[in-house]
Amino acid sequence: MVASLYRVLLIVGLCVATCCVPPSSSPGGGCLHPSSVKSSPASQVTSGNTDFAFRLYRRLTVQSPGRNVIFSPVSVSTSLAMLSLGARSATKTQVLQSLGFNLSLTPEPAIHQAFQHLIRSLNMSSSNLGLKMGSVLFLREELQLQASFVASVRRLYKSNVFSIDFSDTATAQQRINSYVKKETKGKVVDVIHSLDPLTAMVLVNHIFFKAKWTKPFNPTVTNMSFPFLVGDRAPVHVPMMHQVETFGFGMDPELNCSVLQMHYKGEAVALFVLPAKGKMKQLEWALSASRLRKWSQSLQERWIEVFIPKFSISASYDLETILPKMGIHNAFDKNADFSGITKRHSLHVSKAAHKAVLDISEEGTEAVAATVAKLTVRSKDGSSHHVLYFDRPFLLLVINTATDAILFLGKVENPTQA
CATH class of the missing domain: 3.30.497.10 (Antithrombin, subunit I, domain 2)
Incomplete structure (x- = not known):
């Protein structure tokens, strides 16, 4: 048969x-x-x-x-x-x-x-x-x-x-x-x-x-129309979240990129990887397990003023x-x-x-007072900090820290592209 x-x-x-x-x-x-x-x-x-x-x-x-x-x-x-x-x-x-x-x-x-x-x-x-x-x-x-x-x-x-x-x-x-x-x-x-x-x-x-972020954004300071560069085309306008806080941060001089680590409550982190202009392809072809380990070992807690699109x-x-x-x-x-x-x-x-x-978005009115207070105090301190604009294509990894598993991996080429 x-x-x-x-x-x-x-x-x-x-x-x-x-x-x-x-x-x-x-x-x-x-x-x-x-x-x-x-x-x-x-x-x-x-x-x-x-x-x-x-x-x-x-x-x-x-x-x-x-x-x-x-x-x-x-x-x-x-x-x-x-x-x-x-x-x-x-x-x-x-x-x-x-x-x-x-x-x-x-x-x-x-x-x-x-x-x-x-x-x-x-x-x-x-x-x-x-x-x-x-x-x-x-x-x-x-x-x-x-x-x-x-x-x-x-x-x-x-x-x-x-x-x-x-x-x-x-x-x-x-x-x-x-x-x-x-x-x-x-x-x-x-x-x-x-x-x-x-x-x-x-x-x-x-x-x-x-x-939930351990260090949330304040929705009242989100710029609702911030230019985001998309290739050689005219920029699109996106809601841009903003805060000044201590985050894990590192720079990879070999690949010309910055790495920002933000913690969630629980056993998870997000890595935002921003290449220099024109260096996205170089970054993508160099991604590997050993490169990810190298980044994790080089991250240091620093004061960062960060702008990340809501999308x-x-x-x-x-x-x-x-x-x-x-x-x-x-x-x-x-x-x-x-x-x-x-x-x-x-x-x-x-x-x-x-x-x-x-x-990726911000919500919760209880976050407003605490975050606003932190932003106000930091700016009065006049402390030096690094400014990081995610206003052009970047990579994003969501990692479970209990197992090192990459839960999600992606590239934000155009935040307005659903």
């Missing part, structure tokens, strides 16, 4: 919302990497995946020149690692090696156990940090799965598993989109625009992040056109081997969709 040819749809739906609200009594200082968790199992995942994140970033910038870039490296990596549980032979090897793992040094069980620890760490509840990542499998009703695959995705990746009728494409599409919308608090909508009736499995990984950006990507260029070939063609998922049907990945939303 000829095996039925079905398709696997890999969806990553995610969002990040950053809110500026009153600080807590706990200090916001500290370095990017806390020493207490450097040897955690989850960090084994992030060390190799950081370079994967930057390689994927470069591919996305080439595909979308002149546009904003925003995606979640940890979400994409987790989705692919979870899918690799059902892959065999070269299909499995390509996925794991592309994620940055040396399979001769790190056995596959250790990789999945490290992802298990990573997911557990990211989902630890915190009143100061809203962070949730999860996975779900929507499976064709008549698909006979390998019991070991279902058990592993549930145990290691905490994935929910649902049966669905893919022959009714409209209903299936609505059900999956509703699930992603709910899990991302309404931020990610319509992640699927079409479904093939031959779809066998849809894998969804979603991540939601909402955090909301989003991006959607068809990763099935990008991942093969990064070494993941077989999963998307006739050579795919997903016999670890089911032996009775031939599967390949037909779609790998990824959508991200990023909001």
